[in-house]
Amino acid sequence: MTQQQANAKGGWRLDNSYTRLPDILYSRLEPTPVDEPKLVVLNEALAAELGLDAAELRTEAGAAMLGGNTLPPGAEPLAQAYAGHQFGHFTMLGDGRAILLGEQLTPSGERRDIQLKGPGRTPYSRQGDGRAALGPMLREYIISEAMHGLGIPTTRSLAVTLTGEPVYREEVLQGAVLTRVAASHLRVGTFQYAAGLGVREHLQALADYTIERHDPQLAGREDRYLELLRQVVRRQASLIASWQLVGFIHGVMNTDNMALSGETIDYGPCAFMDVFDPKTVFSSIDRQGRYAYGNQPKIGVWNLARFAETLLPLLAEETEAAVELAEEALGLFGSEFERHWLGGMRAKLGLFGEEAEDRELARDLLELMQTEQADYTNTFRALTLGQIETSPLACAAAFQDWQARWQARRDRQSEPESASRERMQRANPAIIARNHRVEEALAAAETGDYDIMHRLVSALADPYAYTAEQERYAELPDSGERPYRTYCGT
Structure with a gap:
């Protein structure tokens, strides 16, 4: 297809490589039409990156496409099959309310999945309505774009489209479809499903496809499956470290929500932490704290072990040898996570080079935050701006000792104070998607007012800007707005 032909069709250049996998891994079907599709949010910057015509998407025909009533040119819609450990319990799953339209070939040469979330029932919906x-769809739009602004690998949100139909949960709600964009929707759970089929050829086809999508440099190597495992471990160690550094709590780290691309996926009961506490949980269904902030690295390793188990038949002929190779690869997580996390903490504290006490310096600050119930983001913001007197830490005697150690560490480095401040500003966001601001935006949108949401998303697009316009988004919630709870929205 020429570029001129693509432009004539709204910029769509869809391929459907997933359909070339064994058909046991997916089910072909089309979205269920809705009564009255109406586009309410469009990510024009993302549309441009994808090579799509935003003006075309804003038309009635564009809304019909994003709502699932029509298909873009070249689409071969399907629902992916996968399994997953949900809160530690294994379940056979699949896209119960999502349909993959295809893979957009972007002007920059990337391949990006285009998926509709909420387009109706699929063979994997079980008792769900698929809507x-x-x-929740606006919430995913806001938080995923906030993560993108923070520079954290993430799926993106292209659009939210009202369906004109109600959905029934605990109450009657407005129906909507989210258009999600991802490097792929391959998950740990996808491999768990394939391994469960017990057909080596299916598993190998999926592994080779994953390599083609995310690690093409490995194609043809004898050790490609072991190196795939290592690459996924490295990506997840980096990703989860980046979550920890900004106080992000995913909330539902089931194996079907761990993307092999290293992108954050599934923004159900997620939230950003206010007061620092490793035990922080927001999800209403995580009653035991399995996915608490402090547990995220451990759960990451647990999920990766499940991925490694699926690859054992491809790693070596002898099970014992395969297990040994898998354990070696999994062992990379700890050092990789520590490297990314400690490197990030050095940046947040304006430190250059490496000294043995840096880890203790960072950990001691976090303990002080927990003891004094200090806000995580705003503590680092205050340190960056030299306004620590605004923090609850300012009156703590132990903090005075910590501050003296911190200053002594900075005095030992050759870089000037200005360079240290610049490094801190690049590493410490002035704002995050505060829970009360997200709820404020969602409440207004339910009434048809999207201005509050647009202003919030605009501010979150550059969280390191430190502008006067961002000040209100750094304000903490009233005490009456805590504790905060999130819900899956399914």
């Missing part, structure tokens, strides 16, 4: 409500 989604407006609030």
Whole structure:
């Protein structure tokens, strides 16, 4: 297809490589039409990156496409099959309310999945209706774009489209469809499903496909499956470290929500932490704290072990040898996570080079935050701006000792104070998607007012800007707005 032909079709250049996998891994079907599709949010910057015509998407025909009533040129829609450990319990799953339209070939040469979330029932819906409500879809739009602004690998949100139909949860809600964009929707759970089929050829086809999508440099190597495992371990160690550094809590780290691309996927009961506490949980269904902030690295390793188990038949002929190779690869997580996390902490504290006490310096600050119930983001913001007197830490005697150690560490480095401050500003966001601001935006949107949401998303697009316009988004919630709870929205 020429570029001129693509432009004539709204910029769509879809391929469907997933359909070339064994058909046991997916089910072909089309979205269920809705009554009255109405586009309410469009990510024009992302549309441009994808090579799509935003003006075309804003038309009635564009809304019909994003709502699932029509298909873009070249689409071969399907629902992916996968399994997953949900809160530690294994379940056979699949896209119960999502349909992959195809893979957009972007002007920059990337391949990006285009998926509709909430377009109706699929063979994997079980007792679900396959639909989604407006609030949770807007929430995913806001948080995923906030993560993108923070520079953290993430799936993106292209659009939210009202369906004109109600969805029934605990109450009657407005129905909506989210258009999600991802490097791929391959998950640990995808491999768990393939391994469960017990057909080596299916598993190998999926592994080779994953390598083609995410690690093409490995194609043809004898050790490609072991190196795939290592690459996934490295990506997840980096990703989870980046979550920890900004106080992000995913909330539902089931194996079907761990993307092999290293992108954050599934923004259900997620939230950003206010007061620092490793035990922080927001999800209403995580009653035991399995996915608490402090547990995220451990759960990451647990999930990766499940991925490694699926690859054992491809790693070596003898099970014992395969297990040994898998354990070696999994062992990379600890050092990789520590490297990314400690490197990030050095940046957040304006430190250059490496000294043995740096880890203790960072950990001691976090303990002080927990003891004094200090806000995580705003503590680092205050340190960056030299306004620590605004923090609850300022009156703590132990903090005075910590501050003296911190200053002594900075005095030992050759870089000037200005360079240290610049490094801190690049590493410490002035704002995050505060829970009360997200809820404020969602409440207004439910009434048809999207201005509050647009202003919030605009501010979150550059969280390191430190502008006067961002000040209100750094304000903490009233005490009456805590504790905060999130819900899956399914």
